[in-house]
Structures are given as structure tokens and as C-alpha cells.
Amino acid sequence: MSLLFLEYSKCSTCRKAKAFLTENNIDFISRDLITETPSAVELEYWIEMSGLPLKKFFNTSGKLYKSMELSKKLNYMTEWDQYDLLASDGMLIKRPLLIDYDFVLVGFNEEKWREKLEL
Numbered sequence: 001m002s003l004l005f006l007e008y009s010k011c012s013t014c015r016k017a018k019a020f021l022t023e024n025n026i027d028f029i030s031r032d033l034i035t036e037t038p039s040a041v042e043l044e045y046w047i048e049m050s051g052l053p054l055k056k057f058f059n060t061s062g063k064l065y066k067s068m069e070l071s072k073k074l075n076y077m078t079e080w081d082q083y084d085l086l087a088s089d090g091m092l093i094k095r096p097l098l099i100d101y102d103f104v105l106v107g108f109n110e111e112k113w114r115e116k117l118e119l
Contacts, residue, residue: 033090
């Protein structure tokens with residue numbers, strides 16, 4: 001079974017992560033976060049599986065996050081509103097995401113990815 005790799009093609013970190021997977025002969029299916037933005041249900045499942053707080057899935061350094069002043073608003077939103085917000089625009093989602101049947105990795109940290117992929 002292939003891993004699911006969610007990316008934004010213009011993101012340099014995503015390109016590094018993709019190159020890492022390719023160089024290490026890791027089989028993956030690529031999905032563009034912008035043209036195939038995950039649904040709120042998918043996000044809920046992945047976030048739960050990751051064991052991370054929902055807020056870790058927001059791209060806090062992104063222009064959209066900053067222009068919407070989400071750092072001030074997220075604490076006042078319900079979880080479902082946050083899932084719906086993430087699902088509304090792929091630019092709000094921290095990237096890349098690497099998903100398997102038993103783990104979700106958020107952002108690219110080569111050491112963590114090597115450990116999880118047993119390289």
C-alpha cells in the first residue's frame with residue numbers, strides 16, 4: 001500500500017520532502033492540497049490518528065492564516081468550525097502531510113520521517 005503525500009507544488013519544503021521520498025524509493029501517491037483539498041471528515045480522521053492538537057494542522061506561517069488573523073480567532077471557534085475552516089482552503093493546512101494506515105506526519109522533518117519510515 002502506498003503512502004499518501006499531501007503537498008502544495010510551489011512549497012519548497014514539500015519539494016524537499018518529495019525528493020526525500022523518491023530518493024529513498026518510498027512508494028507514495030501525491031495529492032495537491034489546493035486542487036484536492038481534504039474534507040473536514042478526512043482531516044478529523046487524520047488529526048485524531050496523528051495524536052496532535054488540531055492547531056498543529058494550521059499553516060501558521062501562511063499569508064492566508066495571517067490575513068484572517070486566525071491566531072486571535074481559533075481559541076473562540078468550535079472544533080467543527082476549525083475543521084470546516086481547514087477544509088475550505090488548502091493553503092490553511094500545514095504541509096506536507098504524509099499519511100499511512102497507522103501514522104500521520106505533519107511538516108517535513110527528515111530525522112522524524114527516517115525514524116517513522118524505518119530508513
